[in-house]
Amino acid sequence: MAPPPADALRSLDSLIRTASTLLRQLQAVLAEIHKDPSAKPPPDTLGSTSTSSAPLDALALAHDSASLVRAHGTKVSLLIINEPFTPSAISSVVRELVAGPVPAIVSAAQACTSEKYTATLRRELASRCRRVLVELHELLQKVPQDGKALAVDQKLGFAPGDRGSIPATGILWAACDHVINLARGGVGGFYAQKTGEWRDMLKDVLEEMKEWGDEEPNDHEDGSDDDNGVDDLAGQPGGTNVDAQDMIDDLMSSQPTIPRSDPNRIRPRLESSLRRLRLIILFYEAAIKRRFKKLPALPPTAAESNVPSRLDNVAQVLQRLPDRFEDLAGAFYELQPREIDEAMEQCFADAVGVSELLAENWDGAADEFSAWVKKFQVEISKTA
Structure with a gap:
């Protein structure tokens, strides 16, 4: 050829x-x-x-x-x-x-x-x-x-x-x-998909926090046995060549749990956070069904429509909340009550704020979901 x-x-x-x-x-x-x-x-x-x-x-x-x-x-x-x-x-x-x-x-x-x-x-x-x-x-x-x-x-x-x-x-x-x-x-399908992804991230945080809360506390809450653990490793035959994975596993398993005495009342805070996080996950699911899947076609026919800017404001908070709860989880794992309280305040203030953005339908009128949002806000604001 x-x-x-x-x-x-x-x-x-x-x-x-x-x-x-x-x-x-x-x-x-x-x-x-x-x-x-x-x-x-x-x-x-x-x-x-x-x-x-x-x-x-x-x-x-x-x-x-x-x-x-x-x-x-x-x-x-x-x-x-x-x-x-x-x-x-x-x-x-x-x-x-x-x-x-x-x-x-x-x-x-x-x-x-x-x-x-x-x-x-x-x-x-x-x-x-x-x-x-x-x-x-x-x-x-x-x-x-x-x-x-x-x-x-x-x-x-x-x-x-x-x-x-x-x-x-x-x-x-x-x-x-x-x-x-x-x-x-379309725009509605995109927001429904992204909200579903952010909801799944919240579910992961919820499960992680729940598992941590279910862990049995170490009887040696003062940490006096920590050095013994190091001594035990060093005292093993070939202890200076401890497998790296063993060391990583040991560090991961040393994460503190809630003490039995719970002097700082960490567990009530955890239970309150888990209860309200479940409600927020439910809110994400409701927003997908009641708002994003009913979103009118974009671009809007009215030049003065606030729907695009409203959606952007909603997305910022919905996307931010999983990170907020990751920070809250980290504060719990460190058993720091002040940091826990600050993170809780941020999380639940954001949740109330984003629910307010979605309280009215896309025409700016109240509907059945609006009444549900009011009940949601009341429950989220309860600390116990």
Whole structure:
């Protein structure tokens, strides 16, 4: 089989280098959006796909762009592994990529402004779109320069830093699917998913704190036996070569538990925290069902709508609460009553605050969930 013309190979190589440069530049644009999702896009938004004055549907554009990148990436993948190797066919697909879906997917992230779609969603969309460009760039680096289709090891390799074209294509597909799924779910679906993830983190903290509270206290509460433990290790045959894992296990098992006498009343604080944490987990579940799954389509039709900013404020607290409770758990493990009280106050103040943000429906009116929120706030405020 005759090799492809040399000029066709040179043209393909030049096109791949140009496309790679563009992809790196656009990755930087998306990285800036991820860094500051509240920043307004430039007036000459890159990659405008229409001369119409109608505003872009950012999520629809992201969906369509990612779908096209996926399809074109598949074509490239097939063309570089099958004979006859045809540089002109690959060049045609790459030109279509850089002229259409590649700039369009960046335009989607730029059009997804915080005022219309929330800063939280914009950051996520920018991150996922950037991942698409990163993986597309990776695939284009697999295009051979010698005029021959890729060998078996070049197609199938899984080694880090030497990934084959087929695994690279699969990873590109996954990145595109993440954008497509985000667009399909819409803003409400995204917030429902993220709230579910944060709820699961709270469940993990709850289980961890409960297990710690159930541990039997050490009879030697004054810690007088600690040195003996070290002496025992040192006194063992070969004690100076104690296994590192044994030392780690010993340190982990030395975490203090609540003393039987409980002079600082740690256990009542723990029981109160666990009770209220269960209520907060229930609140997350209720918010998913009663608020996020009933979220009206965004962007809002009314220019003065406060729904996007309200969602961003809600997300900040819902995301922060798992970290707050991690801090509370750490204070309990250290048996520090003052730190426990401070952390409890922060946790439950945040819980009441975020419930207030969701007390009214998206039209600003009270409903059945509003009454439930009032009861929730009363229960969260109870210290016993």
